[in-house]
Amino acid sequence: MSASFSRADFDRVMVPNYAPQAFVPVRGEGSRVWDQDGRDYIDFGGGIAVTSLGHCHPRLVAALTEQAGKLWHLSNVYTNEPALRLGDRLVRRTFADRVFFANSGAEANEAALKLARKVAIDRFGPEKIDIIAFNGSFHGRTFFTVSCGGQAKYSSGFGPNPAGIIHVDFNDLEAVRRVISKNTCAVIVEPIIGEGGIIPATPEFLQGLRELTRENDALLIFDEVQSGVGRTGKLYAYELYGIEPDILTTAKGIGGGFPIGAMLTKDAWAKHFQVGTHGTTYGGNPLACAVADAVLELVDTPEVLDGVTAKADRIAKRLEAIGERCGAFAEVRYRGLWFGWQLKPEYAGRAKDVLAAATREGVMVLMAGPDIVRMAPSLVISDAEIDEGLARLERAVNAAFAN
Numbered sequence: 001m002s003a004s005f006s007r008a009d010f011d012r013v014m015v016p017n018y019a020p021q022a023f024v025p026v027r028g029e030g031s032r033v034w035d036q037d038g039r040d041y042i043d044f045g046g047g048i049a050v051t052s053l054g055h056c057h058p059r060l061v062a063a064l065t066e067q068a069g070k071l072w073h074l075s076n077v078y079t080n081e082p083a084l085r086l087g088d089r090l091v092r093r094t095f096a097d098r099v100f101f102a103n104s105g106a107e108a109n110e111a112a113l114k115l116a117r118k119v120a121i122d123r124f125g126p127e128k129i130d131i132i133a134f135n136g137s138f139h140g141r142t143f144f145t146v147s148c149g150g151q152a153k154y155s156s157g158f159g160p161n162p163a164g165i166i167h168v169d170f171n172d173l174e175a176v177r178r179v180i181s182k183n184t185c186a187v188i189v190e191p192i193i194g195e196g197g198i199i200p201a202t203p204e205f206l207q208g209l210r211e212l213t214r215e216n217d218a219l220l221i222f223d224e225v226q227s228g229v230g231r232t233g234k235l236y237a238y239e240l241y242g243i244e245p246d247i248l249t250t251a252k253g254i255g256g257g258f259p260i261g262a263m264l265t266k267d268a269w270a271k272h273f274q275v276g277t278h279g280t281t282y283g284g285n286p287l288a289c290a291v292a293d294a295v296l297e298l299v300d301t302p303e304v305l306d307g308v309t310a311k312a313d314r315i316a317k318r319l320e321a322i323g324e325r326c327g328a329f330a331e332v333r334y335r336g337l338w339f340g341w342q343l344k345p346e347y348a349g350r351a352k353d354v355l356a357a358a359t360r361e362g363v364m365v366l367m368a369g370p371d372i373v374r375m376a377p378s379l380v381i382s383d384a385e386i387d388e389g390l391a392r393l394e395r396a397v398n399a400a401f402a403n
């Protein structure tokens with residue numbers, strides 16, 4: 001049955017806003033995926049930092065199927081045990097006192113931005129709406145979040161953007177100091193920029209943002225949609241810096257492949273969302289919460305988190321060696337199992353050639369813009385899968401740059 005549809009059907013029935021690779025994956029196990037012809041691929045992309053425990057992890061399959069036989073959906077007219085269990089785990093394990101569940105990263109950020117506006121307007125009046133965001137950052141594709149994102153190509157062409165959003169350069173504290181004011185309600189920042197190329201904030205920058213937001217009665221929002229849930233070797237990247245935000249957003253890896261997002265915050269800010277202020281039909285649904293709770297139970301252990309750091313150093317060394325032999329790469333940036341492999345200027349725009357060659361060699365990688373090959377494998381990828389995947393990747397980059 002499944003083979004009666006092919007990649008060509010994508011171009012016939014789908015809105016053409018994506019350009020998927022040439023094969024159609026049908027099955028996954030651990031860090032290996034199979035296509036319709038039974039060919040296997042090593043997955044270094046992790047569904048864009050989402051399948052944090054690989055494909056079809058037995059404990060996640062068990063959590064999902066067990067919940068699927070019990071209760072799927074009730075709306076927020078009722079609460080449910082999986083949501084309460086997951087919420088309790090998140091507040092115990094983070095800076096936060098309160099959780100709001102959504103279905104994606106963009107929705108978690110939308111909630112964060114609306115909460116920051118509400119807090120500021122409730123406390124200080126209607127002028128306090130400015131949001132400071134950073135060039136090169138990414139916060140999702142709803143109109144508010146994409147307008148906060150720092151890539152004009154994503155946010156233009158849709159008519160007037162929401163007002164009050166100011167962009168400055170990432171890691172430039174002086175630029176923030178110049179624009180922050182009593183009218184600032186929030187600063188939204190990725191502690192480590194993901195889509196923009198795995199670029200870590202400096203500790204001084206985040207520390208400076210923490211101080212400037214406090215001085216100006218503005219909230220500090222950390223977008224950890226990509227950096228969270230063990231990706232960097234900590235449960236959340238703010239722990240790497242020892243700096244707590246007022247609001248944190250999490251999605252992607254927390255669901256291990258099942259759609260869920262969450263906004264975490266403190267009591268003092270949460271109370272500005274009263275009954276009816278904000279909501280979503282599916283947020284906190286039992287299936288998503290049961291899976292996410294199982295993900296956190298597995299990831300939030302010293303074995304997995306320390307394993308991330310050890311595997312990361314090993315992969316980074318090997319990538320550097322491959323890059324040197326092939327001659328096309330300038331550097332490997334990484335934090336945990338999250339790699340940005342930067343092409344040299346003379347190979348600008350050719351990350352897509354690496355993706356196509358990787359497909360042919362049986363390995364899945366990502367891009368972060370046209371000049372960076374990105375990888376975000378499973379946090380529990382095996383050494384054998386790493387070795388096989390890197391061997392295929394070396395063949396792929398050699399093929400891509402052979403001419």
Ligand SMILES: *Cc1c(COP(=O)(O)O)cnc(C)c1O
Nearest residue numbers: 104105106138139140194225226
């Ligand atoms: C992917 C991403 C988002 C958007 O998440 P969606 O689930 O695609 O809406 C937001 N912020 C960051 C940092 C991301 O990497």
